[in-house]
Amino acid sequence: MLLGEIDLLPAVGQLFGLSVLAFLVSGTASLGYRWYFREPIPRGLAALFGVAAVALYLNTVGLLGRVIGTPGADPFDAAGIGVDLLTLLVAFVATAPGRRLGDALRTDLATAAGAREVNASVGRALRGVARLSAVELPPAEAIEDMQSHDPVPAEVKSELGGKTLLFPRSSPDALRERLVTRLKEDYGVGYVDAELAADGTVTYLALGSRLSGIGPTLGPGTCAVAVEADPATDAGPGDIVQVWTTPAAASSTAEDADDASPQATTESASPRRVTTAELRATAGETVTLVVDETDAAALSPDERYRLVTLPVSTRADQEFASLLRGVDETLGVVPIPEGSPLGGTTVGDLDSTVVAVRSGRGAIDALPGSERVLEPGDSVYAIGRPDVLRSLEERARSG
Known part of the structure; x- marks a missing residue:
């Protein structure tokens, strides 16, 4: 059946086939983008991949086929151009479901293969049948802000609240490091202070985006x-x-x-x-x-x-300050009040690196030796991860 100078059945078949091509190309691009960048592909970029594949076919196989296969055919025939434009429009529409399918397929494959995040009930089931550790995050309202750091957006807390993340089974320290790395890479969190229980439940979680102020x-x-x-x-x-x-x-x-x-x-x-x-x-x-x-x-x-x-x-000192902004460790000042258990202990008994001790009289002892005895009224300048410094502050105040 002909429509003008266009055979309708082959045109419809080409329209359907190229729409499927755009659907598959955009889905593949979404899958690869999600795997590499760990975030959904922009709609415009997915549509660009799908429509570009169809345009490449129309400009090579379709156009050359009309010119070479049909002697005397006009490559600028109005009917042929109209079919090509309609094909591009349908291909553009087909890229939207392709993008959604590729993004959803990447999420499903990640959960089945090693697992990025699942709901709490599935996480408990997987722990019984696979060598996986499920880490349950506290609710959004229980996630605190880190001191001396800018707070993370409320949307990030809402996204993380109550979520269960899956990791390969490992020791508690390695599991904590995996959790910190996951939160930084997948959710754009700058600093993480977390404590994990033996069963993988997060008992304390504080987040920060970057160091604030001077x-x-x-x-x-x-x-x-x-x-x-x-x-x-x-x-x-x-x-x-x-x-x-x-x-x-x-x-x-x-x-x-x-x-x-x-x-x-x-x-x-x-x-x-x-x-x-x-x-x-x-x-x-x-x-x-x-x-x-x-x-x-x-x-x-x-x-x-x-x-x-x-x-x-x-x-x-400037180089040292710039290095601190690029690592997990930070500088904290821990005062030792009267009656503190740290009074009478030495610098070597602390779990963090001590760069200076300021006595109650104001004298600064830079890079003190491990035998230096701490006294009430001293202030300890220590370098360590936020959880280590917080633990040191709790030890100093426990008396």
């Missing part, structure tokens, strides 16, 4: 101060600067002094170096500086200062 990067005995200053144009975060008073501020200070002699007035009117600090941030004329605690009182919020940038040199 507090975690401040060293012992330092603090951040915001002042009004005129920073140099080439000064940037991390640069070492000298803080100088301006002549105007110095002159006003000298005029207010009742017992100032002319010579003292002249000396006070000249710029004076207040301290040396580290530049962390600038917002207009407001500058955030990191200074020693003893020098913080010398900076006045009512005065305007001028900053002089010192030559740039490699600093171990």
Whole structure:
């Protein structure tokens, strides 16, 4: 049967066949994308793969077949072009169910082969017949936020709440590491603090996206101060600067002094170096500086200062702070109050790496030896995973 110059039955067969081709190509692309990136493929990308496969066929086999197979045929025949456009439209529509099928097939295969996540009842059944460990996460309202870290979005907590994840059977420590890795890779969580019971139930779970603020990067005995200053144009975060008073501020200070002699007035009117600090941030004329605690009182919020940038040199503390932002460990300060069980113990008795101990008198003992005895009033600067630091804080407060 002919429709104009188009044979209707072959055209319908080609339309159906190419729609199936677009369905299979988009489904395969969705399956591969889900396996590699661990997230659903964008709708536009799945449609692009399916329609591109059909367009490739129409531009090669279909168009060349009409020109070569039918001598004298017009490749720009209106009826043929209309059928091709209709085929592309139907192929585009067929990519939507192909995308859904490929994404669902990847999820089903992952659950059957090793298992990414299942509901609680299926997880308990699989633990009895397979060498799998099911980890049950607490409800969304029981998932806490980590201190000194930005909170994760509420949608992530809702997605994780009450979910059961399956892992190969292993020791409790290895199982915890697998859980932390899974949450980071699959759900975009930056930091995880988790405790697991013997049966695989998560008894404590806290999540964080990234370190917030500059507090975690401040060293012992330092603090951040915001002042009004005129920073140099080439000064940037991390640069070492000298803080100088301006002549105007110095002159006003000298005029207010009742017992100032002319010579003292002249000396006070000249710029004076207040301290040396580290530049962390600038917002207009407001500058955030990191200074020693003893020098913080010398900076006045009512005065305007001028900053002089010192030559740039490699600093171990900046490299150390940048490394902390890329690993699981973080820096924590654990105070030892009166009556703490940690009083009288040594640095070697702690489960984390101690980089400094600050005594109650303010003295800093950097990189103390393992025989260093801890006393009430000390503050321990330790490096470790969030769960290790939290355990250390609980030990310090248990008395």
